[in-house]
Amino acid sequence: MKHEMVFGLHAVEALLNRAPERIKELWLLKGREDERLQGVADLAAGFGVRPQLCARKVLDEKAGSSQHQGVVVRCVAEPTKGEHELDALLDGLETPFLLVLDGVTDPHNLGACLRSADAAGVHGVIVPKDRSVGMTGVVRKVAVGAAESVPLFQVTNLARTLRHLQERGVWLVGAAGEATHTLYDSKLVGPVAITMGAEGKGLRRLTREVCDELIAIPMAGAVSSLNVSVATGICLFEAVRQRRG
Numbered sequence: 001m002k003h004e005m006v007f008g009l010h011a012v013e014a015l016l017n018r019a020p021e022r023i024k025e026l027w028l029l030k031g032r033e034d035e036r037l038q039g040v041a042d043l044a045a046g047f048g049v050r051p052q053l054c055a056r057k058v059l060d061e062k063a064g065s066s067q068h069q070g071v072v073v074r075c076v077a078e079p080t081k082g083e084h085e086l087d088a089l090l091d092g093l094e095t096p097f098l099l100v101l102d103g104v105t106d107p108h109n110l111g112a113c114l115r116s117a118d119a120a121g122v123h124g125v126i127v128p129k130d131r132s133v134g135m136t137g138v139v140r141k142v143a144v145g146a147a148e149s150v151p152l153f154q155v156t157n158l159a160r161t162l163r164h165l166q167e168r169g170v171w172l173v174g175a176a177g178e179a180t181h182t183l184y185d186s187k188l189v190g191p192v193a194i195t196m197g198a199e200g201k202g203l204r205r206l207t208r209e210v211c212d213e214l215i216a217i218p219m220a221g222a223v224s225s226l227n228v229s230v231a232t233g234i235c236l237f238e239a240v241r242q243r244r245g
């Protein structure tokens with residue numbers, strides 16, 4: 001059975017609340033009087049998980065990062081979701097609202113996108129299996145619990161998956177700074193997948209070609225593009241605005 005490390009207060013709390021049975025070990029920072037850490041210890045105890053206290057250096061090693069906020073968990077890894085699970089999700093949705101990330105490689109950006117996706121009520125996030133970051137401890141930490149609430153689908157061939165979404169009636173909107181019409185001219189009320197490009201290269205040619213529509217976020221200043229997670233938040237919340245009521 002594959003195991004993974006989850007760290008950070010929100011990520012561990014979300015795991016305890018959603019899937020405590022996956023947790024095998026839980027370590028807390030020794031010698032710190034902290035209400036949040038005590039809260040995690042109490043929550044864990046309620047699920048029969050006994051926290052082990054250890055020094056910061058040991059936690060750093062277990063997490064492979066110093067950004068653990070005093071709590072690290074070893075848990076059974078969740079099986080990766082792919083095309084089949086995505087189809088099952090679509091079967092149960094009347095008006096899918098999806099986010100596609102075409103090759104985002106920075107775990108901080110994926111974590112931030114998942115966080116925004118959760119806040120916007122996105123049903124699922126789709127990423128290609130290759131040349132793209134998958135679920136990691138840093139992603140979970142940055143996502144502050146959203147990695148546990150928003151399903152992430154890793155697909156073998158993104159262009160094929162996008163065409164499949166189209167066949168199922170999903171409108172594909174690609175975000176590209178050079179597009180000639182803007183996000184605010186776009187209709188985002190029906191079944192929609194908002195597709196964002198990679199940090200360096202943006203949307204790949206094939207992805208661009210498959211999209212039904214390309215939109216730009218108007219830029220008033222000197223810089224030519226936004227960070228992908230910022231652009232994601234802007235696009236998702238324009239869709240939220242349009243989809244209200």
Ligand SMILES: C[S@@+](CC[C@H](N)C(=O)[O-])C[C@H]1O[C@@H](n2cnc3c(N)ncnc32)[C@H](O)[C@@H]1O
Nearest residue numbers: 175176177196197202203216217225226228231
């Ligand atoms: C850092 S940008 C990539 C910049 C890249 N040089 C390019 O040419 O697309 C990462 C992604 O964020 C989105 N993005 C950033 N700024 C945008 C804007 N002004 N309008 C639309 N999308 C934007 C796009 O999806 C883009 O592919």
